[in-house]
Amino acid sequence: MKQLKYGIILYIFLILPPVANLLESIMIFHMHTQMPLLVFTGFLIAPFSQKKFAHFFDKWNQSGVPGIVLVILIWSYWQLPRAMDDALTYNVVEYFKFISLPLLVGVPLRDSWKKLKSTGQYIFLIFIFATLVITGFIYIWIDQQICNNYLIIEQQTLGWGSLAMAACLLLYIGYRLFENDEAF
Amino acid sequence: MEQAIDFKGRIKSKLGVNPQDATISLTYFTISFATLLIGGILGLIQGLERAGLYQLPAGFNYYQVLSAHGLLLLVVFTATFTMGYQLANLSHSFDGLLPKVRKMVWIGIVLKLIGVVLSVTTIVLGEASVLYTFYPPLAAHPIFYVGLVFLVLGIWAVSFGVMINYRYWRKQHPSQTTPILAFFAMGVFVLWFFASLGVTIEVFMIIPWVLGWIETINVMVTRTLFWWFGHTLVNIWYLVATSAWYVIVPKIIGGKHFNEKLIRLVIILLVVLNIPGGFHHQIIDPAISISIKFLHVFMSLSIAVPSLMTAFAMFYVLEKAGRNKGGKGLFGWLKKLPWGDVRFLAPMIAMISFIPGGAGGIVNTSNQMNQVIHNTMWVVGHFHITVGVSVVLTFFGICYWLIPHLSKRQLTPRMNKIGVIQTWIWTIGMAIMAGSMHLAGLIGDPRRTSDTTYAGHESALSWLPYEFVFATGATLLMIGVIIQVYAVFNMMFFAPKGTTEFPVAEPEEDQPKVPMWTERWGLWAIVLLAVVAMAYVIPIVDMIVNAPPGSPPIRTW
Numbered sequence: 001m002k003q004l005k006y007g008i009i010l011y012i013f014l015i016l017p018p019v020a021n022l023l024e025s026i027m028i029f030h031m032h033t034q035m036p037l038l039v040f041t042g043f044l045i046a047p048f049s050q051k052k053f054a055h056f057f058d059k060w061n062q063s064g065v066p067g068i069v070l071v072i073l074i075w076s077y078w079q080l081p082r083a084m085d086d087a088l089t090y091n092v093v094e095y096f097k098f099i100s101l102p103l104l105v106g107v108p109l110r111d112s113w114k115k116l117k118s119t120g121q122y123i124f125l126i127f128i129f130a131t132l133v134i135t136g137f138i139y140i141w142i143d144q145q146i147c148n149n150y151l152i153i154e155q156q157t158l159g160w161g162s163l164a165m166a167a168c169l170l171l172y173i174g175y176r177l178f179e180n181d182e183a184f
Numbered sequence: 185m186e187q188a189i190d191f192k193g194r195i196k197s198k199l200g201v202n203p204q205d206a207t208i209s210l211t212y213f214t215i216s217f218a219t220l221l222i223g224g225i226l227g228l229i230q231g232l233e234r235a236g237l238y239q240l241p242a243g244f245n246y247y248q249v250l251s252a253h254g255l256l257l258l259v260v261f262t263a264t265f266t267m268g269y270q271l272a273n274l275s276h277s278f279d280g281l282l283p284k285v286r287k288m289v290w291i292g293i294v295l296k297l298i299g300v301v302l303s304v305t306t307i308v309l310g311e312a313s314v315l316y317t318f319y320p321p322l323a324a325h326p327i328f329y330v331g332l333v334f335l336v337l338g339i340w341a342v343s344f345g346v347m348i349n350y351r352y353w354r355k356q357h358p359s360q361t362t363p364i365l366a367f368f369a370m371g372v373f374v375l376w377f378f379a380s381l382g383v384t385i386e387v388f389m390i391i392p393w394v395l396g397w398i399e400t401i402n403v404m405v406t407r408t409l410f411w412w413f414g415h416t417l418v419n420i421w422y423l424v425a426t427s428a429w430y431v432i433v434p435k436i437i438g439g440k441h442f443n444e445k446l447i448r449l450v451i452i453l454l455v456v457l458n459i460p461g462g463f464h465h466q467i468i469d470p471a472i473s474i475s476i477k478f479l480h481v482f483m484s485l486s487i488a489v490p491s492l493m494t495a496f497a498m499f500y501v502l503e504k505a506g507r508n509k510g511g512k513g514l515f516g517w518l519k520k521l522p523w524g525d526v527r528f529l530a531p532m533i534a535m536i537s538f539i540p541g542g543a544g545g546i547v548n549t550s551n552q553m554n555q556v557i558h559n560t561m562w563v564v565g566h567f568h569i570t571v572g573v574s575v576v577l578t579f580f581g582i583c584y585w586l587i588p589h590l591s592k593r594q595l596t597p598r599m600n601k602i603g604v605i606q607t608w609i610w611t612i613g614m615a616i617m618a619g620s621m622h623l624a625g626l627i628g629d630p631r632r633t634s635d636t637t638y639a640g641h642e643s644a645l646s647w648l649p650y651e652f653v654f655a656t657g658a659t660l661l662m663i664g665v666i667i668q669v670y671a672v673f674n675m676m677f678f679a680p681k682g683t684t685e686f687p688v689a690e691p692e693e694d695q696p697k698v699p700m701w702t703e704r705w706g707l708w709a710i711v712l713l714a715v716v717a718m719a720y721v722i723p724i725v726d727m728i729v730n731a732p733p734g735s736p737p738i739r740t741w
């Protein structure tokens with residue numbers, strides 16, 4: 001229940017207009033800070049909803065695969081430059097962002113994670129790695145402004161940021177594969 | 185069963201030190217305190233010169249002396265002390281270092297010495313009066329930077345050694361948690377390794393530029409990389425000092441250490457969040473947008489969280505120990521603490537001085553207030569309180585048990601008294617010097633300036649009285665340095681033979697088991713990198729893509 005409380009506090013903090021505006025005013029913070037933090041609030045809320053809707057999760061997400069597919073679909077949607085642009089232009093899309101990232105990404109991700117075998121987890125991590133690398137290179141190389149709301153320099157910054165995160169993720173995958181320093 | 189192993193382990197380490205490891209630590213302390221003596225003399229010269237009481241002989245200049253003072257004290261004295269102390273902690277926790285690691289440490293010592301000799305020689309020859317920050321476009325002789333490369337290699341050799349030893353111990357003791365002092369050491373060296381990456385990149389940008397292979401350099405990028413390292417160095421000392429506050433001080437006052445889970449959390453937070461704090465040294469720098477500076481206020485203040493956790497934990501431990509000894513009332517417990525024991529007095533004053541030090545730090549990191557104090561003597565006052573008292577007095581306090589412990593000698597009552605006197609002289613000297621520096625800074629006295637009379641301008645003359653006070657404090661401090669250096673070498677070579685305890689506190693009773701997830705150092709390193717990536721990508725991309733033409737090397741002296 002402590003997690004639920006922290007999750008709700010963090011969520012309220014993130015949707016406060018000044019906080020949301022500040023994070024959204026910088027492209028890379030929009031993509032690599034606000035959105036992951038929204039997913040994280042879903043993570044914190046997940047144990048509560050798993051208990052409350054245990055039956056639902058058992059029935060629909062027994063193997064963890066449906067959940068992770070949902071995660072991949074919604075997360076991929078938010079990787080589209082157009083989606084970020086729309087969130088800044090239309091309130092409805094902004095609300096959808098605030099609802100979909102915690103509830104349709106964060107919660108199912110936590111519910112699925114333990115149910116997936118480690119192969120499934122690796123496939124998911126490699127998928128995220130691949131999106132980061134691909135979008136990273138696109139943003140760095142393309143010399144046109146692809147968002148109405150962000151300048152080319154911000155686009156390039158986001159590209160480099162994505163590559164850096166991809167590198168960190170790769171290190172993490174390697175660390176999981178070869179090293180478990182906790183359990184020596 | 186686990187308890188039995190633990191018990192046996194403790195008995196073994198009580199039996200005494202590993203002589204080979206003791207030599208390593210004592211070698212570091214020898215270098216460290218020899219450096220303190222030289223650095224202290226240079227500090228006194230600066231204090232006197234600023235007050236107009238002394239003129240450097242022809243052929244030397246103020247900036248040369250200041251470069252040596254900064255580099256020797258900031259990079260050599262503190263770093264060598266840290267290594268000596270942390271390696272002693274590691275050896276004590278693990279019952280000796282691995283032979284392979286010992287070799288790496290010796291290689292580290294040699295590399296470090298080569299580095300110091302190269303860099304300091306160029307300063308002495310007047311070829312590197314670039315101050316310890318060596319900001320481009322100031323350009324020193326190439327050898328100065330080569331020396332820095334060796335210094336970094338020296339740090340890496342020891343860091344890798346510590347990591348190897350730690351990993352080895354974990355493999356041998358799968359179900360035990362690592363002793364807390366070893367956990368601290370791991371935090372220190374992980375942070376050190378990642379901190380030095382920034383300055384390494386910087387130095388490899390500078391070397392081809394001073395050699396003339398490339399014409400210009402991106403000044404903003406080099407400054408940013410410098411503070412990636414410089415700021416983190418500050419927090420490395422702080423982490424080293426807190427290792428003594430959390431684990432050693434409670435034992436000396438007859439108490440127990442605080443909840444280990446919290447201690448480990450503080451270490452992990454300090455390691456992971458640290459590096460981006462470097463931007464608070466660049467609040468006045470152009471080319472970093474206001475919104476980025478604003479976001480970095482949070483990064484920088486986030487370090488206040490583990491600091492406050494430390495403050496509360498320490499007061500809890502101190503009060504509990506004082507009350508157990510019969511202290512009554514709101515403050516009665518304070519009287520029961522062993523104020524006459526230098527091993528307690530020195531770190532205690534260090535901790536207390538962290539209160540004004542931390543408050544000053546919050547001033548420095550706030551944009552508007554920074555505009556008032558930037559590049560004034562306030563800043564010099566600030567770091568003589570934080571480094572010069574909070575860190576250095578903790579280090580001095582450690583000497584009084586660690587050095588006799590390592591040299592198999594005793595801490596005599598007479599030496600304890602000398603230590604207590606030294607601690608007070610140092611405290612009063614720094615209070616006078618740093619206090620007046622703060623005040624002079626507030627009315628505009630610039631730092632890093634040899635002559636501040638500005639042709640007798642009225643405001644400039646108003647700084648003069650404060651500068652006389654600096655000189656008074658500096659004289660007291662010089663006396664303090666001499667006593668401390670005497671004490672260190674006396675305890676190393678001349679004190680009566682015997683044994684001195686290595687005071688490590690035990691946890692309180694009925695503490696929950698320490699969670700094993702805290703041991704995931706690989707994961708903490710990755711999180712650290714991710715935090716760094718997010719924090720640096722915006723300003724660095726901006727500085728490179730929108731770069732001005734860059735600057736050729738400039739020699740101003």
Ligand code: HEM
Binds near residue numbers: 223250261571
């Ligand atoms: C005998 C004791 C000491 C005295 C009298 C002393 C005095 C001074 C003075 C007068 C300055 C020059 C300020 C300026 O012109 O900007 C200075 C700078 C400095 N001191 Fe000390 N100091 C002492 C000990 C220490 C210690 C123990 C440390 C660190 C461990 C330290 C670190 C520094 C640093 C980093 C600078 C700045 C150098 C620069 O601006 O490039 N000092 N000190």
Ligand SMILES: [Cu+2]
Binds near residue numbers: 414415461462464465
């Ligand atoms: Cu700093």
